[in-house]
Amino acid sequence: MDKSVRSISFFLFNLFFYIFFLLSCSKKWDTxxxxxxxxxxxxxxxxxxxxxxxxxxxxxxxxxxxxxxxxxxxxxxxxxxxxxxxxxxxxxxxxxxxxxxxxxxxxxxxxxxxxxxxxxxxxxxxxxxxxxxxxxxxxxxxxxxxxxxxxxxxxxxxxxxxxxxxxxxxxxxxxxxxxxxLNQAVESVLPVQGRFPKPLVFMWKRADGGTRYFLEISEQRNFDTVSLILETNSNTFFPEQITIKSTSDFYFWRVWYRDKEGRGSFFSTPVSFTVRTQRVIK
The missing domain is CATH 2.60.120.1440 (Jelly Rolls)
Structure with a gap:
């Protein structure tokens, strides 16, 4: 193979490699x-x-x-x-x-x-x-x-x-x-940190201008999954019974609110509490 043929072969190889590289970089992968x-x-x-x-x-x-x-x-x-x-x-x-x-x-x-x-x-x-x-x-x-x-x-x-x-x-x-x-977070009142509330009641201080409150309960401090979300216009939630998917007796709760303009607040600081839950074993 003479020098000119080798040069052309080398050029074509690099060209195909470059095209393949561009195509692979532009490809979008499904998640x-x-x-x-x-x-x-x-x-x-x-x-x-x-x-x-x-x-x-x-x-x-x-x-x-x-x-x-x-x-x-x-x-x-x-x-x-x-x-x-x-x-x-x-x-x-x-x-x-x-x-x-x-x-x-x-x-x-x-x-x-x-x-x-x-x-x-x-x-x-x-x-x-x-x-x-x-x-x-x-x-x-x-x-x-x-x-x-x-x-x-x-x-x-x-x-x-x-x-x-x-x-x-x-x-x-x-x-x-x-x-x-964002509006400032409200201060939680009950349950207090680490306590077993009896009776179970959730309470937080009212916010000036707050119209709708959103209570969240989770088994995780980061609330990546939640066990309950409740919307209310009150600063108190006094449930007779809560039905949730449960793997623990240890929970966290937090709350945030909206004002009359529809603007939200920061989340309150997560508070941990314990309760006794009833589980159905199959």
Missing amino acids: LNYITYISGKLFIINPEGLEISGQIGKLNFPSKITTGENSFGVVSITFPNYGYCRISIYPNSFVEIRRTYKEPKGMIHVEISNIFGIALLKSDKCVFSYASAEIKDSFVRIIGDLSNNHLEVIEGSIKIGRKTIQAGSGMKISGKLEQYS
Whole structure:
């Protein structure tokens, strides 16, 4: 083989390798998508328009996940040995996910087309896209209704267009953009830290301007999964009985609120307590 033939062969080899490299870098990999936790009745509308009630397992996108009056759910979108994107959906809410993907050596991407009600977005090596916002490695609360949509940063920071929104700030994203500071957290009263409450009662101090309060109970301090979400206009919850999925007698509770403008507050400091639960063993 003469020198010119070897040169052409070497050029073609490098050309094919370069094209293969570009194609592999531009490829988008599907992520694994799971409903990880369900309480009550959860509805999943899959691309074929079929309604699946209370299914735990893999999702196909686009999908619309809807909760009922006494239900809530967590959608965990993961990639093997990588990060996660977690969506906690409050009662009477829905989230529409357009698609998810992961680029090689890149982050997981989740494109959300619509949110109604309340949802929490928490991510690690993940980027949520919603409206004009880019939500990356942060903890965000989204409050959405027909005319009063709010995006609130609990931890980290996000971008809305060219503007960076830091933790402790919110943005009204319906109509004219309006940035604001989150309301201060309320102070918890009962149960107190580490005590066994008898009778069981949840109480917190009223907030100036607070109109709706949201009580959450979880077996985890980080509240990645919850056992109960209650919305009330009172600062007291005195249940006669609570039915929850339980693996422990040890719990945490916290509360946050909305004001008349629809703006939310910080979460109160998580408080631990113990109760005696009854379990059904099958």
